[in-house]
Amino acid sequence: MRNIIDTFRLDGKVAIVTGAGRGLGQGMALALAEAGADIVCIDCSGESDETAATVKKLGRGYEHIQADLRSIEGIPAIIETSKKAFGTMDILVNNAGIIKRNDSVDFTEQEWDDVMNINIKTVFFLCQAVAKEFIAQGAGGKIVNIASMLSFQGGIRAPSYTASKSGIKGITMLMANEWAKFNINVNAIAPGYMATDNTVALRADEQRSKEILDRIPAGRWGSPQDLGGAAVFLSSKAADYINGYTIAVDGGWLAR
Numbered sequence: 260m261r262n263i264i265d266t267f268r269l270d271g272k273v274a275i276v277t278g279a280g281r282g283l284g285q286g287m288a289l290a291l292a293e294a295g296a297d298i299v300c301i302d303c304s305g306e307s308d309e310t311a312a313t314v315k316k317l318g319r320g321y322e323h324i325q326a327d328l329r330s331i332e333g334i335p336a337i338i339e340t341s342k343k344a345f346g347t348m349d350i351l352v353n354n355a356g357i358i359k360r361n362d363s364v365d366f367t368e369q370e371w372d373d374v375m376n377i378n379i380k381t382v383f384f385l386c387q388a389v390a391k392e393f394i395a396q397g398a399g400g401k402i403v404n405i406a407s408m409l410s411f412q413g414g415i416r417a418p419s420y421t422a423s424k425s426g427i428k429g430i431t432m433l434m435a436n437e438w439a440k441f442n443i444n445v446n447a448i449a450p451g452y453m454a455t456d457n458t459v460a461l462r463a464d465e466q467r468s469k470e471i472l473d474r475i476p477a478g479r480w481g482s483p484q485d486l487g488g489a490a491v492f493l494s495s496k497a498a499d500y501i502n503g504y505t506i507a508v509d510g511g512w513l514a515r
Contacts, residue, residue, distance in 0.1 A: 263497070266495060266496040266497040267294065267491060267492065267495045267496075267497050268294060268295050268495070269291060269294040269295040269296040269349075269350070269491065269494060269495060270295035270296075271295070272295065272296040272297070272349040272350055272494070273296065273297045273298075273299065273320075273341070273345040273347055273348050273349050273350065274288070274291045274292075274296040274297070274298055274299065274349065274350035274351075274352060274494065275299040275301060275337070275341055275348055275350065275351045275352070275389065276288040276291065276298060276299070276300060276301065276352040276354060277301040277302075277328060277352065277353055277354050277355035277385070278301070278302060278328075278354040278355030278356070279298065279300035279301065279302060279307070279310055279352075279354070280300060280302035280304060280307035280310055281307060281310075281456075282453075282455040282456060282457075282483055283354055283405070283450060283453060283455055283483045283486055284302075284352070284354035284355065284483075285307065285309070285310050285483060286482070286483025286484050286485075286486055286487055287352055287354060287483070287486050287487060287490040288300060288310060288314070288352075289310070289313055289314065289317075289487070290484075290486075290487025290488070290490055290491050291350065291352070291490060291491060291494060292313070292314045292317045292319040293317055293487075293491075294491045294494075294495070295319070296319065296349075296350060296494070297319050297320035297321070297322075297345055298310075298314045298319060298320070298321050298322070299322045299323075299324060299337075299340075299341045299344065299345070299348075300321065300322070300323045300324070301324050301326055301328070301337060301355065302323065302324075302325060302326075302355075303325065303326065303327055303328065303355075304325070307323070311323065320344070320345060322340065322341065322344040322345070324336070324337055324340050324341070328355050328377050328381045328385075329373065329376045329377045329381070330376065330381070331380065331381050331384045331385075334381070334384055334385055334388050335388070337385070337388075338388050338389070338392060342392075347396060348389060348392055348393070348396075348400070349398075349400050349401065350400065350401045350402075350403070350494045351385065351386065351389045351400070351401070351402045351403070352403045352405070352490060352494070353382045353385060353386065353402070353403070353404045353405060353427075354405045355377060355381075356374075356377055356378045356405065356423070357373065357374055357377055357378065357457075358374065358417055358420045358457050359371075359373060359374050359417070359419060359420065360416045360417055360460065361416060362416055363416070363418050366418050366419070370419060371418070371419045372419075373419075374419035374420055374423055375419055375422065375423050378419075378420065378423035378424065378426075378427070379422075379423040379426040379427060379430070382404060382427065382430075383430055386402055386404070386430075386434060386445070389402065390402070390434070390438055390441075390443055393438075393441065393443050394441050394443075398442070399441060399442025399443050399444070400442075400443050400444075401443075401444050401446075401493060401494045401495075401498070402434070402443065402444070402445040402446070403446055403447065403448060403490060403493045403494060404427050404430075404431050404445070404446075404447040404448075405427070405447065405448055405449075405450065406424050406427045406428050406431070406447040406448065406449040406450075406505050407420070407424035407427075407449055407450065408449060408450075408451055408452070408507070408509060408512060408513070409421040409424045409425065410424045410425050410427060410428040410447075410449050410505060411428075411449065411507075411513060424449075427447060428447060428449075428505050431445050431446060431447040431503060431505060432503040434503075435502040435503030436503065439502045439503075444493070444498060444499065444501060444502055445502065445503060446493045446498070446501055446502070446503065446504050446505070446506070447504070447505040447506070448486060448489050448490065448493070448505070448506050448507075448508055449505050449506065449507045449508070449509065450481060450485075450486060450508055450509065451475065451481050451507065451508060451509025451510050451512045451513075452471050452475065452480055452481060452509070452510075452512065453480060453481040453482065453483070453485075454480040454481065454482055455483070458480070462480065474512060474515050475509075475510045475511060475512050475515075476510060476511030476512075476514065476515060477510030477511055478510075479510065481508065481509070481510060485508055486508055489506050489508050493506070
């Protein structure tokens with residue numbers, strides 16, 4: 260008889276997590292490790308001592324790959340290094356991303372391209388590369404993309420971010436449609452307003468921060484740990500029949 264709790268376990272799985280050195284990526288990577296997965300941390304900076312130490316303390320394998328995800332050129336090396344380290348891959352969490360804030364009438368081409376390259380272009384091509392590995396391995400896999408509240412809403416002063424995160428929701432559905440037949444589940448998480456580097460300016464603006472908090476039924480900013488449960492769930496066998504869906508982890512923001 261199947262134990263439902265066991266379907267959430269990730270023992271023996273290998274999870275690639277982009278932007279796992281800090282913030283939301285770190286929170287999800289540590290949750291995946293706690294559930295049993297070995298972690299490949301993809302980050303643009305040097306190795307995150309905190310992420311590495313915590314994963315290893317949990318008794319999981321850890322590999323750090325430094326890569327500039329503003330370009331797709333590093334994707335083949337990510338795949339090969341991951342395979343060399345662990346021999347397989349089972350989970351991809353596309354978390355890395357940036358935001359540029361400016362009025363739409365003043366938004367520059369560089370601000371547009373910088374965000375779109377890392378937030379949607381690299382995400383798609385990394386999904387593609389990992390899906391090819393999943394198909395070759397023959398055992399399926401899980402892909403979790405990180406969307407946003409702005410996958411559902413227009414927002415203000417973040418046109419390229421809104422476009423990219425709306426795109427994440429869209430390509431998550433498209434890839435699910437095409438890859439479900441290979442036992443590849445592609446889903447997304449849409450974080451609400453989180454206390455991360457991306458929201459420093461918003462949280463420092465007392466009026467804007469109050470406006471945001473007044474609308475969140477939970478009455479607080481989210482934390483990286485708040486995404487852990489959704490990340491583990493969508494990466495596990497418990498989510499085998501969930502395809503192409505974007506789960507909001509937002510303290511109730513969209514329900515308001």
